[in-house]
Amino acid sequence: MKLRIDFRPSIVVALLAAAALLFWLATRVPGAFWIALPFALFYSMLLAVAALALLRIRMIERWMDWNEPGRLLIFAPHEDDCVISAGGLGLRNSRLGGVTRVVYLAQDETPSLPERRKAEARGAWSVAGLGDDDLRFFDLMPPLERRDPEKLRKAAAVLREIIDEFEPTALVTPAFEGGHVHHDMVAALVDRLVTPADRFAVFEAPEYSPYVSLVNTPHRVLALAARWLFGLVAYNGPPDGVDGRPILKLRLSPQELADKRRMLAAFVSQNAPSLVATRSYPDRLIACASGRNRRRPFDFDRSYLRLVLALRRRLPARLVDRIAPVQLGTVGRMGTVTDWDAEWGKA
Numbered sequence: 615m616k617l618r619i620d621f622r623p624s625i626v627v628a629l630l631a632a633a634a635l636l637f638w639l640a641t642r643v644p645g646a647f648w649i650a651l652p653f654a655l656f657y658s659m660l661l662a663v664a665a666l667a668l669l670r671i672r673m674i675e676r677w678m679d680w681n682e683p684g685r686l687l688i689f690a691p692h693e694d695d696c697v698i699s700a701g702g703l704g705l706r707n708s709r710l711g712g713v714t715r716v717v718y719l720a721q722d723e724t725p726s727l728p729e730r731r732k733a734e735a736r737g738a739w740s741v742a743g744l745g746d747d748d749l750r751f752f753d754l755m756p757p758l759e760r761r762d763p764e765k766l767r768k769a770a771a772v773l774r775e776i777i778d779e780f781e782p783t784a785l786v787t788p789a790f791e792g793g794h795v796h797h798d799m800v801a802a803l804v805d806r807l808v809t810p811a812d813r814f815a816v817f818e819a820p821e822y823s824p825y826v827s828l829v830n831t832p833h834r835v836l837a838l839a840a841r842w843l844f845g846l847v848a849y850n851g852p853p854d855g856v857d858g859r860p861i862l863k864l865r866l867s868p869q870e871l872a873d874k875r876r877m878l879a880a881f882v883s884q885n886a887p888s889l890v891a892t893r894s895y896p897d898r899l900i901a902c903a904s905g906r907n908r909r910r911p912f913d914f915d916r917s918y919l920r921l922v923l924a925l926r927r928r929l930p931a932r933l934v935d936r937i938a939p940v941q942l943g944t945v946g947r948m949g950t951v952t953d954w955d956a957e958w959g960k961a
Contacts, residue, residue, distance in 0.1 A: 619840075620850040621895055626836045627668050629843055630661045657842075664839045667832035674832075674855075678862035678899065683712030687782035687814075689773070689804065691720040691755060691796035693735040694881040694889060699819030700786045701874045702866045702897040705742040715748055715780055719769070720755035720796045730883050738880035741873050750776070755796045758946045763959030766799065774807050784815045789900065791823035791856045792911035795946035795957070802954045805906050817862075817899040820853040824941040824951065825911065826918035830858045841939075852895040856912050864897040871896065914951045919943065 619625045634657035640650035686707045690696035696704070696716050704714045716739060722728045732751055739749060754769035756762035777785070787804045788797035801818060808816055826834050833851025840849035855861055866874070871894065878889040914920055918940065925934045926942075944951045 616848040617846060618848050618850070618891075620848075620892065621852060623668055623671055623833065623836050623849070623851060626840045626843075626847070626849050627661070627664045629847060630657060630664050630839060633657045633843065634661045660839050660842055663828065664836055666828065667835040667839070670829060670832040674830075674858065675861045675863055677865050679865050680706050681710070683707060683710040684783040685781060686712060686714045686784050686786070687777065687780050688714070688716045688786045689788070689800050690716060690718050691788060691794070691800055692722070693718060693731040693738075694878070694884045695788060695797070695821065696735075696786075697738050697874070697877045697881070698821055698889070698893045699788065700897055700899075701738075701742075701877045702864050702870055703786065703899075704739070704744070705870050705873055705877075706864070706866070708742045708744060713748075714742070714744060715750065715782075716744070717750045717752065717776055719752050719773075719800055721751075721753040723758060727883060731881075734881045734883060738877040741877050741880075755799055758795065761957055761959070763957070766803065766958060769799075770803050770807060773803055777807065777812075782814045784817065786817045786819055786899065787902075789818040789820040789823075789855065790908055790911050790952075791820055792825060792944045792951040793822040793941070795944050795952055797821065798911065798944065798952040798954070799957060802908065802957070804902075805908060816902040818902045819897070819899055820855050820861075822853055822941065823856055823911065824917075824919045824943060825854075825856045826940065827856075830854060830856060838938075850892050852898055855900055859900050862899045862901065864899065866896045909954050911951055917951075919951070923949065 634654060637650050637654035637657055641647045641654055680703060684707060686704065688696045688700050688704060690699070704716070708714050718735065722731055735749060736746065752772065754765070754772055756765045785804070788800050790798050790801035792798065804816065825831060828835055831854035833854050837849045837851055840847050875890050875894045878893055879886045881889055922934060922938050922940050923942065925938065943949045
């Protein structure tokens with residue numbers, strides 16, 4: 615059984631330091647120098663990479679306070695996404711006396727699941743004091759593995775109407791990160807809809823992505839490094855961004871964090887125990903400027919993902935997946951990442 619050290623990155627660095635030290639000590643054992651030296655050098659290199667990742671975490675993450683009630687609008691493709699990204703923020707805003715509205719934009723394509731997921735969402739948000747009038751359910755996204763520019767244009771008009779009717783002071787949207795095509799669609803639509811004339815703050819919420827970068831995804835780098843701790847340790851960190859913008863961590867009380875776990879536990883159809891174990895971190899938000907009009911979340915041609923895909927074509931896929939695990943592209947566009955120009959199509 616592996617030791618799980620989720621959300622505690624400094625422990626990964628400490629364990630790698632211990633491993634490197636043990637191998638350096640082993641080089642002093644008579645007859646073991648040339649056997650132990652490669653391992654000592656390898657784990658010293660891993661330690662240096664992990665230490666740099668920890669430094670990057672300290673540089674790009676900062677705490678965020680939300681102490682005034684506002685009109686909070688949360689866009690979510692799927693029912694569990696909004697709690698993962700902004701469950702704590704919704705809790706805090708509602709308990710301060712603010713108004714929170716959650717808008718769901720994609721319907722599950724599995725028969726019988728849509729109504730079940732809606733019921734789970736209602737149960738989750740009841741923990742925050744939200745009722746049926748605070749939740750809206752739409753079917754605005756194209757089918758997962760099909761492009762439908764016309765449906766996206768209709769979705770854009772509906773989203774603008776929702777914004778204008780609700781008049782938010784803050785809007786939370788999924789991040790444009792290449793993790794799931796529906797997430798990227800919502801983020802890209804918000805890019806197009808929000809203008810400098812809008813007087814509300816916009817935040818993106820990262821959730822998961824196939825992007826790996828020593829500079830921009832320090833938690834992912836630590837998770838990969840931890841895999842070399844003899845298979846005894848597993849590190850699951852909170853999600854990183856994809857472009858180095860500061861990550862704002864919402865300051866939550868222990869009770870609020872416990873309530874977020876209760877909200878996540880409501881999503882039984884989405885493997886609630888896993889959600890509680892891996893997504894119960896303080897909300898992580900990235901301030902978003904209007905008018906970015908991004909085409910791709912990151913440079914696929916120079917990405918770690920493309921390297922892994924190339925290795926999987928030349929080596930046994932199971933071996934590559936064990937050594938260099940990564941999500942194999944954007945969900946719905948596997949083998950590549952979201953291309954917004956292709957999704958939106960020609961006007």
